[in-house]
Amino acid sequence: MDTLNMGVVGCGWAGRQAVVAATTVPGVRVAAVSDSVEELRNGVADEFSVDRRHAGYEELLADKGVEAVYLAVNPVMRYPMVLDALAAGKHVLVQKPHAVRAEHILEFERAAQKSGTTLQFCYFMRHFPQNRKIRAAIRSGRIGEPYHARIFLKCNMLPPAEGITRWLQVYGQKGGALGQHASHELDLAWWWMGRPEPRWAFAVKHAVYPVYDGPEGPAEDYFSGMIGFEDGKTIQIDCSRWLHSDTPTVVEVYGSAGAVSNRAISRFVVGRFAVEEIDEPLDVVHPAPPDPVPTFYYEISHFVGAVAGEVKPEVDARDAYRFMKILDALYDSASRGEKVFIV
Numbered sequence: 001m002d003t004l005n006m007g008v009v010g011c012g013w014a015g016r017q018a019v020v021a022a023t024t025v026p027g028v029r030v031a032a033v034s035d036s037v038e039e040l041r042n043g044v045a046d047e048f049s050v051d052r053r054h055a056g057y058e059e060l061l062a063d064k065g066v067e068a069v070y071l072a073v074n075p076v077m078r079y080p081m082v083l084d085a086l087a088a089g090k091h092v093l094v095q096k097p098h099a100v101r102a103e104h105i106l107e108f109e110r111a112a113q114k115s116g117t118t119l120q121f122c123y124f125m126r127h128f129p130q131n132r133k134i135r136a137a138i139r140s141g142r143i144g145e146p147y148h149a150r151i152f153l154k155c156n157m158l159p160p161a162e163g164i165t166r167w168l169q170v171y172g173q174k175g176g177a178l179g180q181h182a183s184h185e186l187d188l189a190w191w192w193m194g195r196p197e198p199r200w201a202f203a204v205k206h207a208v209y210p211v212y213d214g215p216e217g218p219a220e221d222y223f224s225g226m227i228g229f230e231d232g233k234t235i236q237i238d239c240s241r242w243l244h245s246d247t248p249t250v251v252e253v254y255g256s257a258g259a260v261s262n263r264a265i266s267r268f269v270v271g272r273f274a275v276e277e278i279d280e281p282l283d284v285v286h287p288a289p290p291d292p293v294p295t296f297y298y299e300i301s302h303f304v305g306a307v308a309g310e311v312k313p314e315v316d317a318r319d320a321y322r323f324m325k326i327l328d329a330l331y332d333s334a335s336r337g338e339k340v341f342i343v
Contacts, residue, residue, distance in 0.1 A: 005031035007066035009057045011040040015072035021294035025301045026287045034060040061088040074167045075100050086111040091118040091307045097174035102324035109317035120303050120313035121320040123187045127298035136280035144257030149189035149235040152250040153182040154243040161211040169212040169219050176219035182239030185251045196229035201329035202339040225330045
């Protein structure tokens, strides 16, 4: 296939990681970058020898040498950018959190269908080979019927209260402990379980270190929730962005005949736990990555394949919409203090 010329909007941490990955993935090159902050824009462009650099994203979208865009900005800023990029005929890879509310995803989907372009949403952990092997093992019945997943995550990062990170402090803009940090693991567990249809959510939040006093209230520093799905399946999640406990991250799926724990199959047999390695065939094969592997290598490689028609987008708009409905319900439940049913 021809090389895909990609532009990156937003040159913060995520945007830089996208450029790092794109410079190593076969079949793609970074043709341009955009950021309103000159220091960030020029820093990334100089580091990776990107000639075309734009202050405004509109300039990048008007660049005829750009065929696809990676939007590495916050969901409040990104909403018009996605629609504008699709209207400009660009293929789009949308960073997470994908939107502020689920209905925005449907707008993106309609715009992509109208423009005939490829739309993919980011959850990079789905693309790691071992995570795809775990999904294949669960689908093949190696733990029986999955019925519950348990997630615990701490980040221990308090973002600055002002500037470009201010959205991280506003409740409901998906920038707190759940949306910004643990949504990766929540999506992974849901995906491993077969993406069951969500039915309800109940959640509580703690704003331990509030620095925002606007009408929405401060973003959550600790979040705890339970999601109910079709056929009685459930996921329990606890996450924090600042916790005075050295508890390790846990992402486990429990089935009727075993469990996924520590990226292996675990079974309790004759009074002891037996561990089985997971080495299922991969459903998507990528070119060999460099060592160390860039964080977004497999995700951008998949996007290049999706644009070429070799694979379907992962995550697609339908998945992104259903998952955002889960996040919306959790945030709404914690805000209202009541169980929320998902239509």
